[in-house]
Amino acid sequence: MEDGNCDTRCKSPILSTDGEEANEDKIKERCWDQREAVLGEPKCVICGRYGEYICDQTDDDICSLECKNTLLCRIANSQKPVRLPPAKKLPVTDECFYVRDSDDKSGSLSLPMDQAELLRKKLEIHVKGELTAAPIISFSSSNLPKKLLQNLEAAGYDMPTPVQMQAIPAALTGKSLLVSADTGSGKTASFLVPIVSRCASVRLESSTNQKKPLAIILTPTRELCIQVEEHAKLLAKGLPFKTALVVGGDPMAGQRHRIEGGVELIVGTPGRLIDLLTKHDIELDDVIFFVLDEVDSMLQRGFRDQVMQIFRALSQPQVLMYSATISPEVEKMASSMAKGIVVISVGKPNRPSNSVKQLAIWVESKHKKQKFFDILMSKQHFMPPVLVYVGSRLGADLLSNAITVTTGMKTLSIHGEKSMKERREIMRSFLVGEIPVVVATGVLGRGVDLLGVRQVIVFDMPNSIKEYIHQIGRASRLGDEGTAIVFLNEENKNMFPELIEILKSSGAAVPRELVNSRYAVGSFSVGKGQKKRKHSR
Numbered sequence: 001m002e003d004g005n006c007d008t009r010c011k012s013p014i015l016s017t018d019g020e021e022a023n024e025d026k027i028k029e030r031c032w033d034q035r036e037a038v039l040g041e042p043k044c045v046i047c048g049r050y051g052e053y054i055c056d057q058t059d060d061d062i063c064s065l066e067c068k069n070t071l072l073c074r075i076a077n078s079q080k081p082v083r084l085p086p087a088k089k090l091p092v093t094d095e096c097f098y099v100r101d102s103d104d105k106s107g108s109l110s111l112p113m114d115q116a117e118l119l120r121k122k123l124e125i126h127v128k129g130e131l132t133a134a135p136i137i138s139f140s141s142s143n144l145p146k147k148l149l150q151n152l153e154a155a156g157y158d159m160p161t162p163v164q165m166q167a168i169p170a171a172l173t174g175k176s177l178l179v180s181a182d183t184g185s186g187k188t189a190s191f192l193v194p195i196v197s198r199c200a201s202v203r204l205e206s207s208t209n210q211k212k213p214l215a216i217i218l219t220p221t222r223e224l225c226i227q228v229e230e231h232a233k234l235l236a237k238g239l240p241f242k243t244a245l246v247v248g249g250d251p252m253a254g255q256r257h258r259i260e261g262g263v264e265l266i267v268g269t270p271g272r273l274i275d276l277l278t279k280h281d282i283e284l285d286d287v288i289f290f291v292l293d294e295v296d297s298m299l300q301r302g303f304r305d306q307v308m309q310i311f312r313a314l315s316q317p318q319v320l321m322y323s324a325t326i327s328p329e330v331e332k333m334a335s336s337m338a339k340g341i342v343v344i345s346v347g348k349p350n351r352p353s354n355s356v357k358q359l360a361i362w363v364e365s366k367h368k369k370q371k372f373f374d375i376l377m378s379k380q381h382f383m384p385p386v387l388v389y390v391g392s393r394l395g396a397d398l399l400s401n402a403i404t405v406t407t408g409m410k411t412l413s414i415h416g417e418k419s420m421k422e423r424r425e426i427m428r429s430f431l432v433g434e435i436p437v438v439v440a441t442g443v444l445g446r447g448v449d450l451l452g453v454r455q456v457i458v459f460d461m462p463n464s465i466k467e468y469i470h471q472i473g474r475a476s477r478l479g480d481e482g483t484a485i486v487f488l489n490e491e492n493k494n495m496f497p498e499l500i501e502i503l504k505s506s507g508a509a510v511p512r513e514l515v516n517s518r519y520a521v522g523s524f525s526v527g528k529g530q531k532k533r534k535h536s537r
């Protein structure tokens with residue numbers, strides 16, 4: 001069998017109908033073992049991976065035995081039974097997923113429930129609540145508009161990520177969801193795909209020209225709203241799906257004008273949206289989706305009242321809530337927003353992405369700057385483009401100026417005091433590689449997808465472990481390796497027990513000053529009702 005990387009594909013049939021075996025020991029059994037197709041290569045008709053082989057019974061491009069069986073099962077379901085040479089059937093326990101038509105109302109082709117459970121187990125997808133929708137193993141098995149499938153393919157989304165495999169079909173059944181999955185694992189498309197699909201269908205089936213908003217997405221920062229809106233436009237190209245960005249710092253008149261001209265989706269920050277809704281008569285009675293991205297941030301003090309004010313103006317929409325860090329309190333609050341909510345979690349919750357290598361450095365505050373410049377001047381440790389997190393706007397301005405003066409590298413700071421024009425320009429120049437370092441406060445702490453960034457330096461620890469998880473999550477997208485350097489000292493003592501646990505469970509070295517610190521013994525300040533906790537050695 002030729003190497004799968006050869007220029008011309010292996011034409012040998014996977015199996016011949018006379019039962020004669022092909023050179024099977026080298027054939028890939030599962031689609032997971034097959035690589036992604038590169039531009040110009042044939043794609044497996046089932047999963048979209050490299051179509052290394054040709055199915056000898058249908059002449060289709062196929063990536064593995066598993067996908068061949070899936071293909072033949074589909075044919076078997078739609079025509080007279082096709083005899084599979086019994087010796088060749090993959091053993092029942094094998095993770096070969098047969099897709100067959102189902103009567104589930106989402107219209108998706110779903111796995112039989114026993115195999116759905118097998119797939120969930122394999123991918124650590126946990127579901128709590130009543131859910132009929134099985135995970136999908138390809139976008140095409142979700143009955144999505146053809147144009148949306150083409151846009152997904154054009155965006156390079158050949159296969160759904162684990163969170164998308166379950167959250168997309170679940171959302172298409174009309175269920176409200178609370179979803180947690182690692183940073184960088186594809187949560188955004190998990191809610192955008194069902195929204196674009198359903199809203200485009202509503203518009204296509206509608207007889208009136210009236211176009212009141214059908215979906216609202218709220219996020220905690222302007223940068224994340226901009227990113228989510230861009231993502232939605234990309235997926236909705238060629239479909240009757242217009243968006244409006246409603247964030248502070250931009251002229252409100254333009255935002256109102258756009259909505260009144262007819263949009264399907266509003267993406268905004270809560271404060272500006274409330275401003276707009278109170279000053280202008282915008283009808284939200286057609287809204288069918290209400291999305292809270294970074295839901296734990298959206299339901300904490302400061303945002304929660306505004307979020308609930310907007311939610312109460314709607315007529316019981318489907319609620320989709322997402323984050324990489326969801327606590328039991330957030331789950332309780334979220335569950336009170338919608339009946340029959342389904343909770344989906346992928347992997348281990350409230351953990352940094354495994355793809356981010358953490359390097360914790362113990363350094364006194366007065367020495368942090370020197371240590372930081374040692375890293376910036378070291379060819380071994382400095383891997384631009386680098387995102388640096390600090391605790392204040394002034395700190396961001398001072399540090400970025402110091403970097404420019406000391407190293408000559410053009411460095412900019414980004415925070416809430418800068419205008420939207422400046423913030424957009426800084427993000428653009430960072431993302432296209434014009435500037436190697438950006439120093440940021442929390443405005444870039446969550447959700448933003450900084451493709452190309454593989455190194456984050458947490459100069460000042462944030463106020464909570466969950467913000468720390470989101471910040472270092474910028475260093476890895478979709479499982480790519482990244483590094484996070486974090487400066488620690490006694491000033492961060494309130495987070496020591498959780499930090500030690502996070503570092504240990506991620507396999508990162510724990511500085512001995514941290515372990516030996518008297519604040520790290522696992523005893524929390526014994527407040528009312530709190531018990532002293534012995535720290536396991």
Ligand SMILES: Nc1ncnc2c1ncn2[C@@H]1O[C@H](COP(=O)(O)OP(=O)(O)OP(=O)(O)O)[C@@H](O)[C@H]1O
Nearest residue numbers: 157159160161183184185186187188447449477478
């Ligand atoms: N199915 C897919 N195939 C290929 N790339 C994908 C897929 N889904 C998402 N991506 C890409 O992976 C990156 C991370 O996706 P996304 O930003 O949605 O992650 P996230 O889970 O929302 O992260 P965070 O928790 O940090 O907000 C993005 O660049 C996105 O375009």
